[in-house]
Amino acid sequence: MKKIELLAPAGNMGKMKMAILYGADAVYLAGKGFGLRAYGGNFDNEELEEAVNFAHARGRKVYVTVNIIPRNDDLRGLDDYLRFLESIHVDAVLISDLGVFHLCREVAPGLPIHVSTQASAANWRTVKAWKDMGAERVVMAREVSLKELAEIHRKVDVDLEVFGHGAMCISWSGRCLLSNFFTNGRRQSNKGECVQVCRFKYSVVEETRPGQYWPVEEDEHGTYIFNSKDLCMIDHVKDLIEAGAASLKIEGRMKSVYYVAAVVAAYRKAIDAYYEQGADYKPDWRWRAELEKVSHRPYTTAFAFQNPDYTAQEYEKSQPVQSYDFVGLVQPGQGESGRVTVQQRNHFTTGETLECLTPAGDVFNITVGRLFNQEGEEVDKAPHPLEILTMETEQTLPDYTILRRPNHNG
Structure with missing residues (x-):
């Protein structure tokens, strides 16, 4: 059995190096443009080449996100950028847009393509279509259950990547217009500029009483109707592997060096234990204990076992726990x-x-x-x-x- 890949976020060079040193098989990161984390630090071209060299010297891989949903003006310079990524031997690019996919095939034919979760691939026909166009991997929509994942794996011979840990988005696979609306189009989620409007605290104003605000609350914290819990599948690594996941992805390019290192270390132990122990494998309580020591919101398995289980995502406050x-x-x-x-x-x-x-x-x-x-x-x-x-x-x-x-x- 091919061992599942542990894929870690890297918002900057320091996080990238710590992710690899703490056990990640691969990292995903972004250049200064064309990715969905415009404020994560990110890498200029010189740093991208340095990151690839650092990873390859240690037998690890680097994937670069090119997953914005572009407008016409956003396409300027993209062809040269893709050629550059191919020239420095990036292991793959993550793409969500069909036009960008075809451009990449045209100008950088040797550059492997992974289809981003932003493409919302949630069924085997969609996954097969991406494979037939040349994708080497498809990142599953976060709304896909383990049962659905297993069926897709049976029907399509292509690598399937799944999110296993980290913050969730209340919108379907991250497609959201709230930031656009609240900033009059100045900060667009699908261009990497999300302001996390879903984490705001809201009140109700009655039309004839302007300036009078009534909190929408259930307890002393209030109700955060757009908020989502954090995903945590540390107790279900076995289920992910046996459902056919080729890569377990950790969310968090905006998180700290400490967060990246600690989460990677916990999942590294869980994955290695599965392959070492075989039929005797069982989750170790210490792995979950480690994940309680990083900044996080209440944990959930989200859609893994019930699909859709939207109520499992909701919670009662916006600030993460920092224990x-x-x-x-x-x-x-x-x-x-x-x-x-x-x-x-x-x-x-x-x-x-x-x-x-x-x-x-x-x-x-x-x-x-x-x-x-x-x-x-x-x-x-x-x-x-x-x-x-x-x-x-x-x-x-x-x-x-x-x-x-x-x-x-x-």
């Missing part, structure tokens, strides 16, 4: 024994107990030893953003180990 703080990142290239170099991401102090997450997915506690700033002066805390410090520790901390602590206010 752990990312406080430091161990830098590569260790110094003398018993000391590591740490980049501060949140304040921490000498004598404090912190939890470590390593790129191998191991979790353990350490006590912060003596701290020294870049001038070699001993200090008792790390208060400055992104400050580089030397930390004494009795335990071995691999490069890129994440240091974190519980956030009791999260």
